[in-house]
Amino acid sequence: MAFTNPVYDGNLPDPFVLRAEGAWYAYGTQGRIGTLPVLRSDDLVHWEVVGDGMPVLAPWSGAGRHWAPEVVELGGRYVAYYTAMERGTQQQCVGVAFADHPAGPFVDEAAAPFVCEHAEGGSIDASPFVDLDGTPYLLWKNDGNHVGVRSWIRVQQLSPDGSALVGDGPVDLITHDQPWEGHLVEGPTVVARDGRYHLLYSANDYGSADYGVGWAVADALTGPWTKPRDEPLMRSSPEAAGPGHGCVVTADDGATWYVHHAWPPDAVGSTFPGRQVWLTPLDWDADGVPVLDGPAVPVGRHP
Numbered sequence: 582m583a584f585t586n587p588v589y590d591g592n593l594p595d596p597f598v599l600r601a602e603g604a605w606y607a608y609g610t611q612g613r614i615g616t617l618p619v620l621r622s623d624d625l626v627h628w629e630v631v632g633d634g635m636p637v638l639a640p641w642s643g644a645g646r647h648w649a650p651e652v653v654e655l656g657g658r659y660v661a662y663y664t665a666m667e668r669g670t671q672q673q674c675v676g677v678a679f680a681d682h683p684a685g686p687f688v689d690e691a692a693a694p695f696v697c698e699h700a701e702g703g704s705i706d707a708s709p710f711v712d713l714d715g716t717p718y719l720l721w722k723n724d725g726n727h728v729g730v731r732s733w734i735r736v737q738q739l740s741p742d743g744s745a746l747v748g749d750g751p752v753d754l755i756t757h758d759q760p761w762e763g764h765l766v767e768g769p770t771v772v773a774r775d776g777r778y779h780l781l782y783s784a785n786d787y788g789s790a791d792y793g794v795g796w797a798v799a800d801a802l803t804g805p806w807t808k809p810r811d812e813p814l815m816r817s818s819p820e821a822a823g824p825g826h827g828c829v830v831t832a833d834d835g836a837t838w839y840v841h842h843a844w845p846p847d848a849v850g851s852t853f854p855g856r857q858v859w860l861t862p863l864d865w866d867a868d869g870v871p872v873l874d875g876p877a878v879p880v881g882r883h884p
Contacts, residue, residue, distance in 0.1 A: 582883040584860070586821070586876065587843070589628045592855025593618060594787075595649035595706075595768065595826045598625070598840045601659070601683040605830075607840070607858065608634065608661070611647040617663065619684050625832065625840075625860060625884040634685030635661070639676050641693050643668040649768070649826065652683065653709040655717055656742030661687045662707035662719060667694055672703035673724055677744065696721060696746070702728035708828075709743065710736075710771045710802070717743055718802060720754070726765040731756055734769045734782060736802060752803045757784060759811055762795065768826035771802070772837070775869050778802050781814065781839065783825035788850045792823035794841070796871055814873050815839075821859060821876035822846045829863060832884040837863040843876050860884070 589596075593609035607620040607628060615633025622628045638644060642665035650663035661678045674697030678687035696704045702724035710718045717739040725732035735751035757766050762784035772779045778799045785791040793813030799806040815824055827841025842856035861875035862882065 583879055583881050584626045584883055586859045586878050586880065587857035588626050588860045589620060589858035590854060591857065592853070593620070593858050594842050594856040596840050596842055596858045597649070597651040597828045598830050599652045599654075599683060600830070601654060606631075606652070606683045608650045608652055609842075609858075610649055611645070612855070616647045617650050617661065617685065617687060621684070625830065625838065628858070631684045634680070635663075635678060635687045635689075637686070637688065639665065639678070639689035639691060641667055641669075641674075641691060642676060642689075646673065648673070649706050651708050651828070653711065653717065653743065655709075655711075655739075656744075658742070659683050659687070660709070660743040662695070662709055664705040664707065665694075667697060667703075670697075670699060670703075672697065672699060673705045673727070675704045675707045675721055679744075698723045701725050701730055706767045706769065706826075708769050708771070709739070712802060713773055717741065719746065720769045720771065722765075722767045722769070732765045732767070734766055734780070754780065754799075754804055754806050755782065755797050755808070759795075759808065761785065761791075761793065761812055763791065766795070770828045772829045774865070776800070777869065779871060780806060781827075781829065781871070784813075787823060787826065790817045790822040790844075790846070790849055792825050793817070794825050794827075794839070794873060809870070814871060815861065815875060817846070818876050819846065820878045822849045823856075824859065824861070824876045834884075836884065837865075838884055839863045839873055841876075
């Protein structure tokens with residue numbers, strides 16, 4: 582059974598999807614739905630708006646500029662890692678909020694951000710990852726391009742309940758070292774498959790058709806990581822521009838999909854309709870290399 586992209590035609594940048602409570606929940610960057618928009622679906626294709634998952638702001642954050650929330654279940658609670666503007670510095674920083682239900686309300690009562698590398702422009706695009714042995718980690722990006730320094734995607738271990746970082750500090754994984762990536766890498770998501778770790782990330786200017794999805798691979802989460810390709814794994818097509826900043830989900834039949842945003846080709850940078858939600862098949866070739874077949878409007882199979 583086929584379906585048609587976009588699967589959500591409203592503005593929901595930086596989408597993240599979680600399987601929880603017998604359904605799929607999608608979260609995205611702040612917009613008309615609220616500070617932390619939440620959608621719900623039974624099949625990954627048909628989505629309904631739930632509402633604002635974080636109606637009360639954290640004490641450290643200011644209104645506006647709440648970006649890219651990602652949610653994981655740890656310690657019996659749902660834990661949201663999100664980006665927001667720190668009122669004192671006006672930099673973007675990573676916060677952590679907790680809820681008893683995947684739709685929220687998520688609550689962050691901290692007086693300071695969870696992660697904020699002030700000397701490197703701030704910290705954004707946090708992505709939780711639970712390893713095969715159950716150990717949770719957090720990936721994020723220092724917002725270096727904001728202040729003219731290099732951007733890195735980093736990782737550090739989390740406490741079992743996700744409320745603290747543990748260990749000696751973050752490990753740098755990848756940076757922008759290929760021409761197509763421009764001045765940044767961002768939007769990381771990790772998949773463990775067949776004994777290797779695959780990092781899908783985005784690079785270049787999100788507000789242009791040059792934005793795309795890259796791929797790196799490693800034998801250990803902390804690296805070393807290599808980029809086998811010198812071009813994007815997925816880039817703009819005639820049907821969608823600037824695809825990226827998404828996550829990998831595994832459907833009930835075991836197939837993997839990449840949920841991401843993209844602009845209509847004739848409305849790049851627009852506020853309406855904005856960055857819509859697309860669902861692209863993520864296949865794997867005989868050598869274990871990921872293949873993103875898209876973005877395409879008609880998709881010939883259904884999750």
